Amino acid sequence: MFIPQLEDLGDVKGKTVLVRCDFNVPITKKENGEFEIVDDFRIRSSIPTLKWLVDRGAKVIACSHIGRPHGKADPDLSIAPMAKRLHEYLPEVEVLENLRFSKGEEENDDAFVKELIKGVDLYVDDAFGAAHRMHASIVGPPKYLRSAAGRLLAKEAQVLSSLLEAPERPFVAIMGGSKVSDKMGLIKAMLNKVDSLILGGGMAFSFLAATGHSVGDSMVEPDEFDTCRHLLDSTNKIILPVDCVALGADEKFGRECQSGKAEDFDGDIPSGWKGLDIGPKSSGMFREVIMNSKTILWNGPLGVCEDPRFSAGTLAVATAVAHFGGFSVVGGGDSAAAIEQAGLAKYISHLSTGGGASLEFLENGDLPGLKALRESPT
Structure with missing residues (x-):
């Protein structure tokens, strides 16, 4: 471009x-x-x-x-x-x-x-x-x-364009955040480009609930269930958490409990409990996928990382992304902040300043600001 x-x-x-x-x-x-x-x-x-x-x-x-x-x-x-x-x-x-x-x-x-x-x-x-x-x-x-x-701006566009056009493979995207509806368009677009797509954060519970698993009081978006089921049925690229850290309605501290995954269900989140972070099994599984990749794109936290009780999953992923040895791009305020706060920024190939801009560029391949520059007087 x-x-x-x-x-x-x-x-x-x-x-x-x-x-x-x-x-x-x-x-x-x-x-x-x-x-x-x-x-x-x-x-x-x-x-x-x-x-x-x-x-x-x-x-x-x-x-x-x-x-x-x-x-x-x-x-x-x-x-x-x-x-x-x-x-x-x-x-x-x-x-x-x-x-x-x-x-x-x-x-x-x-x-x-x-x-x-x-x-x-x-x-x-x-x-x-x-x-x-x-x-x-x-x-x-x-x-x-x-x-x-x-x-x-030029560097951001160049780096993200390279991810869309010619990433070194295996190419793995990691997406977190609370609402799957905010990133469904990007999820669909990236499934056509990546070798594996790791999903965490609140959005993962909509995928789990869509396939019939009990997720307790975890945040879900029922309007997205049909789309979640369709994506899981149409590809084996999506990797979901297999356990979580949850908080009970009357509890002050997190407690590990099984949430299961679509392919090999391992238990339910009890009623009254809300999943707020991926668990240690998920962290280990995600780490293995990351360490075997050549290109990583990470956008969005894997849990409520601003609360220390639910930051371990995001920190584990941040550490793996920092040390896997390939080309890494981290974007989005919370995931970028996690990298910075962990002192890992120097190990990241490109730390993006864009949140919504990164997502829209990856989904559509262009942005209004870039288009305006291309059409400016010479």
Whole structure:
């Protein structure tokens, strides 16, 4: 897939360049009212592009959205903490206030686009995490300005394209998360590309329940049962958990119990218990599949990993993915955070900044932000 690169912009010296970044990072509010950035990975990821432009004499203006202020100014969602952090690395870059303080951003309003690019010569999109959105700052500027992909956006597109086009095999995808409905389209698309598909997290219980197994009070989506059954009947690529860590309604601590799997059922989750993580047998089984693969794509946690009682499965998978020795791509906020928190990021081939953008690209092979860049003036 061709996407214009920074070099395609020509001489940027003396030019004003608007760079769409993704500074939508997790923050917490301290008791004194100040905000603290929990993880600045996305901010740091934008630096190669911004520095490339600054070093070549461009006047650089960065912009981003933060949270969901619904078109109104909200002090708790100001971009100020992110700008402060960025200026520790690159004080020369001007940073605009949260784009979503204006309704025009999410409404893709052309008047907002024209106001945004007033006095701007060139546009660079480096916000892969927002490239799936038809928002003004993503698809608007390329209609009027010579545009290019930043280093981060270009790398994300290149890496994910390689997974779709020519992955080294065996190619294994690992998908977690709570709702199977959110990822059913991606599951179908990836089954045509992978050798094995490991499913965990809450979505796995819909597959188990669809084939008649008792999953206790675990989260399921009955509207998806027919599709789950059809997929399990049509392929042997899907690998489901064989045990879980569950929590009883009146219990304060997790307890292991068997959940079984479609092919070789091994027990039920008792009524009143809710599966919240894969168990040790599943972790071992998944690890074996991972260690025998050459390419791994992982998106979504295998349990409620923010709770230490239910984080062991996600950590076990993270460790296996970090050390299996092949090409690894990890995307999605929770799975990427698990890798970072475990100190394993340096072992991952590519840690994606995109959650929904990664999923949409893998499902459809393109994104609105990429399409806009390809159609921009040259």
